[in-house]
Amino acid sequence: MKEIGQILELEALKETPQGVYLITDEDKEILLPNKYVPNDLEIGDKIEVFVYTDSEDRPIATTLDPKIKLNQFAFLKVVDVNQYGAFLDWGMEKDLLLPFSEQQFNVEATKRYLVYMYKDTVTNRLVATTKFGKFIKENKVTIKTGEQVDLLVSGETEIGYKVIVNSKHYGMVFKNELFKTIKIGDQLKGYLQRVRADNKLDITLNSAKLNDVETLANEIYERLLKAGGKMSISDKSSPEIIKKEFQVSKKSFRRALGLLYSDRKITITPESVELVKG
Secondary structure, three states: OOOOOOEEEEEEEEEEOOEEEEEOOOOOEEEEEHHHOOOOOOOOOEEEEEEEEOOOOOEEEEOOOOOOOOOEEEEEEEEEEEOOEEEEEOOOOOOEEEEHHHOOOOOOOOOEEEEEEEEOOOOOOEEEEOOOHHHHOOOOOOOOOOOEEEEEEEEEOOOEEEEEEOOOEEEEEEHHHOOOOOOOOOEEEEEEEEEOOOOOEEEEOOOOOOOHHHHHHHHHHHHHHHOOOEEOOOOOOOHHHHHHHHOOOHHHHHHHHHHHHHOOOEEEOOOOEEEOOO
């Protein structure tokens, strides 16, 4: 059933003692149990619901908001581990199964893990997996440079943060282009900078067309990296020196330094600017 795992707007078809049956585009009926039926819902009205399967594998609708949907990623907490696998809290009454066969490594109760949710074609059940590489590597990149994308921060390296892009691709946000603090698990908006030869994506959190202050902050940061982390120009330097080195006004230079300083990337003295170590 194609509706499973998705949020849909369905029409109320008929009332029963168990709840209200909704009708799909394929003329299939799905029960919305009484506890989820709004008091003002009338037959013929449309209602937004999430469709999944109950404990007997029957399609069922709910107004609860899932923490993950079909073919998407999320960090979910393990609530139990038994002989069948791990069970994850995804905001539904019935926990989401992460089978042992779909675990890249053994997971532990109470901890959170990045998982991908797919539909088992044999059982029609929604299943979680930490072996999600197989769901990403075949995806063709159709995003255009500068296009806005959805990001899930999945890991951190020395040079940047790994991100899942549009639930379809691996990407990287480089630390030298960051001007705000982010952390693993954050869901963000970003923009495609380039597609690498290995089909991984370079992502920026700034708009495709950076404003002048952000562009200058990038330039200052790169200058510091190339200079070993220190340069003998600061916000106290003369307008003439700043103009000669960066072709900008002292006011613009100070604003760019302020952006870097507010994100704790630099320290400023009357004589110099230095990168924050560590």
